[in-house]
Amino acid sequence: MDTLNALVAFSNFVAIPAVAYGSQLALGALGVTLVYGVLRFSNFAHGDTMAFGAMIVVLLTWLLQSWGVSLGPLPTALLALPVGIIVTAGLLVATDQLVYRFYRKHKSPPVIFLIVSLGVMFIMNGLVRFVIGPGDQRFFDGQRFIVSVREFKAMTGLREGLAIKTTQGLTVVTAVIVVAVLFWFLNKTRTGKSMRAYSDNEDLALLSGINPERVVLVTWLIVAALATVAGALYGLDKSFKPFVYFQLLLPVFASAIVGGLGNPVGAIAGGFVIAFSEVTVTYAWKKVLVYALPDQWEPSGLMQLLTTDYKFAVSFVILVIVLLFRPTGLFRGKAL
C-alpha cells in the first residue's frame, strides 16, 4: 500500500484533467445559462459560437506568430483573446439584430427561438468550416508544462509522476478570473443587476424603466466573451477542430441543466459535476488502485468502467437522472 503515490497518480490522471475540463465546461454552460435566463431559449448555436470565437483566436495567433510576437512561456493565444472576443461579439450582436430581434418583437414561443438557433448553428458551422476547414488545427506555443513528470519525480523522489500542463493551469486561472468578473458584474453593477432583474421578472423590469434591448445587447457581449474564452481554452488544452465543439453541446447543456438552467452558480457546479463524472468513469483505475490497495487485492483488469468513446453517455446519464428526479436542477434554475 502506498497512499502517497496513489494520491499523486489520482491527481495526475483524474483531478487535474477534470478540474481543467470542468472549468471549460463551466464557462460554456455559463454562456448557455445566460442566454436562457435573459432571452429564455436554449441556444443550440452555442457550441458553434465557441468554435467561431476559438477560430478567430487561432487565426490571430498564427498572425502574431508569423510576426514573431511571443509571450515567452505563455501561449501567444492569450494576446489574441481580446480581439477574438470583440469579433465574436460583433457576430453575435449582428445575429441578434438580423435574426433573433424579429422573434423577440413578435413574442415567439421559446421553441421557435430554439429552431431559429438551429439555423444560426448551421450558418456558423458552415462559416467556420469555410474559413478554417474541418481539420485539426494547432495553435499552442510557449512552455508545455508548469510541472513536468521528470521535475516532479526529481523534486519529491516519488515513483509516480505528476504533470501540470501550462494550458491546464491557464484554464483554471482564466476561468477563475472570468467567473469572478462575471459575478462582480452581475451582483455589483447597475447594468448587471438590471440583467438579473430582467431575467427574474420581465414585466416588472419594464415597469422599472429597464430597457430590454440594452439588457439583451449586454447579454450577447458577455456570452461572446464566455464562449470565446471557453472555446480558446478548450482548443489550447486539447486541439481545435470545428466538429468537436458541436459535440461539446451535450456536456455543456448537461452542465447547465444539472446546475439549473438560468442559474450561473449552478452552471459552474454542473460543469464540474459533469467533468468529474466523465473523467472518473472513463479512467482506468488500475494504476491508482495498485498503490492504494494491499498487494493481495491488486486488480487484474484495467478497472475502467467505460471506454472514453462513451464519455457522452456519462453526461447523458447524469442529465437523465436529473431530469427524472429533479428537473429544476441542483440549484433550482430559472432566473439569473
Add this chain to the structure above:
Amino acid sequence: MSEPFLIGDSMTGGYGNGPDILHDCTVAVEKGEIAVIVGPNGAGKSTAMKAVFGMLDVRQGAVRLDGEDITNLSPQDRVLKGMGFVPQNNNIFTSMTVEENLEMGAFIRTDDFSETMEQVYHLFPILREKRQQQAGELSGGQRQQVAVGRALMTQPKVLMLDEPTAGVSPIVMDELFDRIIEVARTGIPILMVEQNARQALEIADKGYVLVQGRNAYTGTGQELLADPEVRKSFLGG
C-alpha cells in the same frame, strides 16, 4: 371644481381586439387623498386600474395626469411622468435582495437615491432588517411592502396599487392598510383596487363602486359605507 390630479375620464376599452370591458368608466384621485375602486368579482376593477396605467386600449375617453393628456403614452413613459404602479402578482424580483429590489425601482433615476431608500426603510422598518435577504424568501405581507417600496423609489407623484392585500392574513392586512395610510400622509395620492371593500372604504377619501365595467356608485368612503344600497349589494348588509 378643479380637475383631480389623476383621472381616467369616461374610459371605454378592452384588451387588444377583444370586446370592451370598460364602459364610460371614470376613476380619479385628488392630491393627498386615497381613492379606492371596489366592486364584485369581474367588475373590471383591475381593468380600470390598468387602463389608467396604459396597459390596455382606451378607445374612448382620456387619462390625464396633472392636467396633461397621457392617454397615448406607454406604461414605461407613464412611470417617467411620475406614476408608480404595483401590480397584483409578480410584483417583486424574487431572486434579488430587498435592497436590490429597491435599487431596481430607482433604475430610471440618475441622482442619488439613498435618501429615498432611507424614507422607504423608515416607512417599512421590517425591510431595513431584511435588506440583505432574497425577496422571494419573505412572507406575503413583507413581499407586498417590498413591492410598494420598489414603486416608491421613483418618487412617484401618484401611486397605484392593484389589490395589495390579496392573499394575506387579516392581521397582516390591517398592518398593510396602516402602512398605506402612512404613505398617503407623506403626500402621495393613492389609487387602489381592493377586494376587501369594507376596510378599504374605511380608509378611503373617495370610493368608486364598479359593476360590469361601469360606475355604479361614487362617493366618499363614509358615504358609500353608509349607503344602504351599497351595503346591501356589496358589503354583505
Add this chain to the structure above:
Amino acid sequence: MIDRLRAPIFFALVAGALLWTGLNQSWNTALVIFNMGLISAVMSLGVNLQWGIAGLLNVGIMGFVALGGLAAVLIAMPPVKEAWNAGGGAILLGLAIGAASIAIAATAYRRMHKGLLRGLALVVILVGGFYLTRIIATPAIKAVEAINPASTGYLGGLGWPVLIAWPVGGLMAAGAAWVIGKTALGLRSDYLAIATLGISEIIIAVLKNEDWLSRGVKNVIGIPRPLPYEVDLQKDAGFIEQAASLGLDPVTASTLYVKLGYGILFAVVLLILLWLAQNALNSPWGRMMRAIRDNEVAARAMGKNVTARHLQIFVLGSAICGIAGAMMTTLDAQLTPSSYQPLRYTFLIWVMVIVGGSGNNLGAVLGGFLVWFLWVQVEPFGQFLMGVITSPLSDGSFLKEHLQAGAAHMRLLTMGLFLLLMLRFNPKGLIPEK
C-alpha cells in the same frame, strides 16, 4: 384556388428538376436523387408528425435513423456461426442481466420508501448489475471480435430477407423513443431536444465501438439486397434482349432497372405511410393532437392526458425515422457508422419539414424531395460559383485554392440561410397547414 394548386405546382416543380437532372446530367443521377428523396420524405414525414402536429422537438433524428440501419444488419446479414459458438450466448445473457438490473432498480424505486436505504439499494442493484454484465459479457465480446476480424468479428444477423428489417428498424427506433419520451416528455420542451440530441450521440457511439454488434468503424458491407444484382442481370439473356429492344446497353439498363426497383419499393412505403398519416391527421385523434399543440393548458384542463398523447406520437414519429433508416441502409447495402453526421441526418431533416410546411404531410414530403435535391445540387453549383468568383485570381494562389476547397462547406451555410429565411418570411412553409 391558388392554395389548392400549391401542392401540384410545387410537386411538378420537383419533378421538373429531376427531369432536368436526367436530361442534362444523367438518368442515373436523377434516380439516385429520387431514391434518396423518397427516403428523406419518409424521415420528414416522421418528424412532421412530431413537430408539425404535436409540437415536439426531436433533435436526435440521426440516432433513430442509425437504429434502423442497425436493424438492416441484424436482420439481413448471415449469422456468423463460429462467433455465436464463441460467445453469442454469453453476450445475450450479459445484456439480459443488464436489462434486468435496470428493471429491478425501477421496481425497487417504486416499491421502496423514500430515503437513504432506497438510494443505497438502487446503487447496489445498478452497480452490481453493471459489473455482472461486464464480467459475463466482456470475455465473450473479446472472443467474438477475435474471430476472423478482417471479414467478420461480429455476431452477424439472422440471415432473413432485408425487407423484414424495415418494420423491425421502426420497432427498434420506437423502443429508444419510448425510453427518451418517458424521461423528457412532460418537462420543458427544450429538455426533450437535449435528451434526443444525447441519445442520438450515444447510439452512434455504440455503433462505432461495439464491434461484436455492428463491426464498428470496420463497417458492415454487402448487406443482401431485395433486388437482383446488376452483374446477374447483365448475364441474363432475356434481360439483355429487353434492354436492347429499348435501345439501351445492358450495363446502363441494369443499373437503371435496379434503381427503379428501389424507387418503387420506397415509393410504396412512402405512399402507405402518407396515407396513414393523412388519415391520422384528419381523425379525431389528429384533431386532438393539434388541439393539444395549440393550447396545452386548455387540453389538460379538459382532462386529456397530454404527456401520454405526446409519448404516443413521439414514438410513432421516431418509428417512421427508423423505417427510413433501414431503407437507407438497404439502399446503400452497407452500414458505415462514421457516416452519421448530425448536420446531415438531424438538422437537414428539420430544414425539410420547415421548408415544406410543418403540420402538413404533403408539405413534409415535398420538403424531403426539394431540400434533398438542393442539398445534392448546391455543391456542384457552389463549386461552379466559386470557380467564377475566383477566376480573376491567379492559379495556385492561396486565396483561390482556399475558396475552392471551402466550397464544399457552402451547403451548410446555404441550408442555414434557407432555414432562417423560411422561418422569417414564410414560417408556414411552401404548403401550409390547412
